[in-house]
Amino acid sequence: MADTSTSTTKRPHVVVLGGGFGGIAAVRKLKRADVDVTLIDRHTYNTFQPLLYQVATASLNPGDVTWFLRAIRAKQDNVRFVKGVVLTADHTTRTLGLQSGQTISYDYLIIAAGVTTNFFGIPGAEEFSMPLYKRSQALAVRDRMFAALENAVVNRVDEDLRIIVVGGGATGVETAGAFAELRNNDMPTTYPELDTAKIHITLVEMGEHVLAPFHPKLREYARKALVKRDVDLRLGTAVKEVREDGVVVMTGDKEEFLEAGIVVWASGITAHDTVKGWNVPQGRGGRIEVDEHWKVKGLDKVYAIGDVAISPATLPQLAQPAIQGGKHVAKVIAKEQKGKKVKPFKYSDKGTMATIGRASAIAQIKGLPRLTGFPAWFIWVALHVATLLGNRNRFATMINLTAKYLAWGSHNAIVGETPIIIADKPETVSALEGRYGEGAATTKAAARKAAEATAAGGFEAIKQAPQDD
Numbered sequence: 109m110a111d112t113s114t115s116t117t118k119r120p121h122v123v124v125l126g127g128g129f130g131g132i133a134a135v136r137k138l139k140r141a142d143v144d145v146t147l148i149d150r151h152t153y154n155t156f157q158p159l160l161y162q163v164a165t166a167s168l169n170p171g172d173v174t175w176f177l178r179a180i181r182a183k184q185d186n187v188r189f190v191k192g193v194v195l196t197a198d199h200t201t202r203t204l205g206l207q208s209g210q211t212i213s214y215d216y217l218i219i220a221a222g223v224t225t226n227f228f229g230i231p232g233a234e235e236f237s238m239p240l241y242k243r244s245q246a247l248a249v250r251d252r253m254f255a256a257l258e259n260a261v262v263n264r265v266d267e268d269l270r271i272i273v274v275g276g277g278a279t280g281v282e283t284a285g286a287f288a289e290l291r292n293n294d295m296p297t298t299y300p301e302l303d304t305a306k307i308h309i310t311l312v313e314m315g316e317h318v319l320a321p322f323h324p325k326l327r328e329y330a331r332k333a334l335v336k337r338d339v340d341l342r343l344g345t346a347v348k349e350v351r352e353d354g355v356v357v358m359t360g361d362k363e364e365f366l367e368a369g370i371v372v373w374a375s376g377i378t379a380h381d382t383v384k385g386w387n388v389p390q391g392r393g394g395r396i397e398v399d400e401h402w403k404v405k406g407l408d409k410v411y412a413i414g415d416v417a418i419s420p421a422t423l424p425q426l427a428q429p430a431i432q433g434g435k436h437v438a439k440v441i442a443k444e445q446k447g448k449k450v451k452p453f454k455y456s457d458k459g460t461m462a463t464i465g466r467a468s469a470i471a472q473i474k475g476l477p478r479l480t481g482f483p484a485w486f487i488w489v490a491l492h493v494a495t496l497l498g499n500r501n502r503f504a505t506m507i508n509l510t511a512k513y514l515a516w517g518s519h520n521a522i523v524g525e526t527p528i529i530i531a532d533k534p535e536t537v538s539a540l541e542g543r544y545g546e547g548a549a550t551t552k553a554a555a556r557k558a559a560e561a562t563a564a565g566g567f568e569a570i571k572q573a574p575q576d577d
C-alpha cells in the first residue's frame with residue numbers, strides 16, 4: 109500500500125480522523141501550531157447534525173447543514189484533506205489503513221469519528237426503521253414521507269397514516285414536533301385530499317419523560333407542547349419489534365401493534381464497527397477510553413475526542429464536549445512542540461436546549477434562568493444559525509428558517525423526487541369531489557364518499573416505480 113501521508117516537512121504530522129464538531133475544532137486550533145495536519149473523513153463534507161431533522165421534515169436543504177471539508181484550507185494552509193474510511197490503525201508503525209488501500213502515517217493521531225445509530229438488537233429495527241444520523245438518511249425520511257402522502261392521496265385517502273418517532277430525546281422531540289406542525293399547519297392547504305385527523309404522529313419513549321436530562325419543569329413544558337400539537341405521546345413504552353408495516357410496543361405488560369407507514373429511529377448511539385480495527389481500548393457502547401487529556405489509555409500521542417470517547421468526566425454526547433475536547437487536545441499538541449504542558453481538561457457547561465416547534469423551546473443556559481417558549485426558541489434559532497460552519501450555510505439556513513417560521517402561510521416545503529404512484533383502482537376523480545380542505549364544508553361526508561371510491565387494504569410498501577423525470 110502506498111504511503112500517502114501528506115506531510116512533506118520535518119514538522120510533526122497530526123492526523124485528525126473525522127471532520128465533525130470535534131475534529132474541526134482540533135484542526136482549527138492547530139492553525140498556528142508548528143505542525144502539519146491531515147484531516148480524514150469518509151465524507152467530503154461536515155454534517156451539522158442538530159439541524160438534520162429540519163432536512164428530514166422538508167424545511168432545510170441538505171446543503172444548508174453540510175459544509176465542504178476542503179474549504180477549511182481557505183483560512184488554514186497547514187492542513188490537507190483526505191477523503192476515505194479508516195479501517196485499521198497500527199500504533200507501532202503509527203499508520204492508518206484506509207478502505208481505498210492508502211496508508212497514512214502520523215506522529216499524533218486525534219480520533220474524532222463520532223458514533224452511529226444503535227438499534228439495541230431490536231428485531232426489525234435496522235431493517236425497517238429510518239435512522240437520522242446522516243444527510244442521506246434525512247433525505248430518505250423526507251422523500252419517504254412525501255411518497256407516502258402522494259400515495260395516500262391516490263390510494264389510501266380514507267385510511268390512517270401514522271409516522272412513529274422512536275426516542276424522546278432532543279432529536280425525537282424535535283422531529284415529532286416538526287412533523288406535527290407540517291401536518292397541522294401545511295397539510296390542510298397542501299394536501300386538501302387528506303383528512304389531517306387521520307395522520308398521526310406518535311412519539312414512543314421508554315422512559316416516563318421526554319427530554320430526560322432537562323429540569324422537570326422544562327420536561328413538562330415540552331410534554332404539553334407536544335400534546336398541544338396533537339402528537340400521540342407514548343411514554344413508558346418500549347419498542348419490542350419493528351415490522352414493515354408498523355411497530356410492536358409494550359406499555360407495562362400490555363402489547364400493542366401500531367400500524368405505521370414510516371418509523372424514524374431517534375434512539376440510541378454506539379461506536380462505529382470500524383473502531384474495532386483501530387487497536388484502542390473500548391468501553392461501554394464501544395467508545396474509546398481516554399484520560400483527563402483525552403489521550404487514549406495505554407497509547408502515546410493518540411487521542412480520542414467527542415462522541416467516540418468516554419472521558420473520566422463522562423460528559424454528554426453533545427457538540428460542546430466534542431468542540432472543547434478538540435481544542436484541548438490541539439493545545440496539548442501545540443504546547444508539546446514548545447516543551448510545555450497544559451492543565452487537565454475542564455469542561456465548561458454552557459447549557460442545553462431543545463425545540464418543539466415554532467416559538468416553542470426549552471433552554472437551560474449557564475447564567476440565565478430556565479427558559480421556555482419564544483425566548484428559548486429565539487435563542488435556539490440564533491445559536492444554531494451562528495454555530496453552523498460557513499457564512500453561506502448560515503445565510504441559507506437563516507433564510508429558510510425565516511421562510512418557514514415567519515412566512516407561516518407560504519407552505520413551501522423543500523421536496524425531492526417521489527416515485528410514480530400507481531393507482532390500485534384506476535378511477536376518474538372530478539375536481540374537488542371527495543376532497544377535504546378549504547371549501548369542503550362537510551369533511552366527514554367527503555371522507556365517506558372518498559372511501560367508497562377507494563380500494564380497501566392496509567399500508568403496503570410504496571410502489572418502487574421508476575422516478576418521474
Ligand SMILES: Cc1cc2nc3c(=O)[nH]c(=O)nc-3n(C[C@H](O)[C@H](O)[C@H](O)COP(=O)(O)OP(=O)(O)OC[C@H]3O[C@@H](n4cnc5c(N)ncnc54)[C@H](O)[C@@H]3O)c2cc1C
Binds near residue numbers: 148151221425430
Ligand atoms: C440528529 C442529531 C441531532 C443532534 N442534535 C444536537 C443538538 O441539538 N445539540 C448538541 O449539542 N448535539 C446534538 N447532537 C449530537 C452532536 O451532533 C454530536 O455530539 C457531535 O456531532 C459529536 O461530534 P464528533 O466530532 O464527536 O462526531 P461527529 O460530528 O459525528 O463527526 C464524526 C466524523 O467522523 C467521520 N468518520 C466516522 N468514522 C470514520 C472512518 N472510519 N473514517 C473516516 N471518517 C470517519 C464521520 O463521517 C463524521 O464526519 C445531535 C446528533 C444527532 C445525530
